[in-house]
Amino acid sequence: MNADADENSPALTSGGFVMGKDGMAALVDMLVRHGFTVVGPTVRDGAIVLAELRSADELPYGWGVELEAGRYRLRERPDGAAFANSAGPQSWKPFLHPSRVREWNADRVDGELVLTADQDTPGRYAFLGVRPCDLRAIAIQDRVLTGGAYRDPVYEGRRTGALLIAVECTEPGATCFCVSMGAGPAAGPGYDLVMTEVVDEDGHRFFVRSGSREGAEILAGLPARPADPYTRRTADAAVTAAADRMGRTMPETDLRELMAATLDAPRWDDAAGRCLTCGNCTMVCPTCFCTTTEDVTDLTGDHAERWRLWDSCFDLDFSHLHGGPVRASARSRYRQWMTHKLGTWYDQFGSSGCVGCGRCIVWCPVGIDITEEAAALHDWTQSGATQESGP
Ligand code: SF4
Ligand code: SF4
DSSP, rough: OOOGOOOOOHHHHSSSSEEEEEHHHHHHHHHTTTTEEEEEEEEEEEEEEEEOOGGGGGSOOOOOEEEEETTTEEEOTOOOOOOOOOOOOOOOOHHHHHEEEEEEEEEEEETTEEEOOOOOOOEEEEEEEEEEHHHHHHHHHHOOOOOOOSSOOOHHHHHTTTTEEEEOOHHHHHHHHTTTOOOOOOSSOOOSEEEEEEOOOTTTEEEEESSSSHHHHHHHTTSSEEEOOHHHHHHHHHHHHHHOOOOOOOOOHHHHHHHHTTTTTTTHHHHHHHHOOHHHHHHHHHSOOOOEEEEEOOOTTEEEEEEEEEEOOTTTGGGGTTTTOOOOHHHHHHHHHIIIIIIHHHHHSOOOOOOOHHHHHHHTTTOOHHHHHHHHHHHHTTTTHHHHHHH
């Protein structure tokens, strides 16, 4: 969307605007009226999930979260903030790269096979509350799914025209490490609008800037006033403070080189001893993109369908070639996942595959922590054991 950015637009070049909760309500109303499918955070089933919103009243005003390895809890917030919480169980991946897509179906009609290709027509999304780490993750998936020789039509159809409204992080979770991955807590490029939520004695408000012509046009239609210096400074200070309060950090080393240098480290056996190979980490990860294909028929044999489903490198079938899986052990599968995220992703796509959202830590049923594993591997290289381990 920000390809349309016009640097001469007044709203783009200004120092930003401030709006209250009425502005947030007007924003959602305007987007719904203009036919967008508005998706944003809301409280459901004991978590802050991403779901279609019909009004801003559904935002998680007054809810925060407590995160730890293998643990997620909601907690009430006396300040009534809507976005003072960190990444929930979903990213935007299920909306842009759905877990199940029917590609075609076929029927036997009068002895003839009739094939029908399925068309994905989801309408236009407006994503409200995109965290900086997830904004980076969307950019990574753009590169993976539309930036090469083979463009994924489902992703491209959903991503083209999607309006991205980012919200900068002021309340990092205990499992967040976006600073280590250079992905937050301030928003990078790619948004149409970006907001920072401020709640203090001067009231509950949002410091809003635009990043595209469409974002500027939307902002111009909202009940917002030019940002006062105090709100701007307070918002900037909150984001800076969030960077200083990250729950986790990655070891300060070249992670790509670390992964390449530790393929034989004993730590992989340790991780494999705890890993259930359930694949949760790949499902919640906003950048994991692998899929498999499944053909199904009904009992009559007159109807068949081809589905594309999310897959995981933790699944034994994922690396099945003739004769068996290439990665038969939990050690090899965990190592494949982590070394791809932090190392070989650079070779394939020119960046890290991890944005530091911490979801894989929170939603791992046994609390395996990618930052702890990386630190243990780093310690191993510092101990001099690499020379003794051989090839
Ligand atoms: S690291 Fe955790 S979430 Fe990932 S496959 Fe292993 S047990 Fe499951
Ligand atoms: S590897 Fe973990 S922390 Fe990194 S982007 Fe994926 S889910 Fe987030």
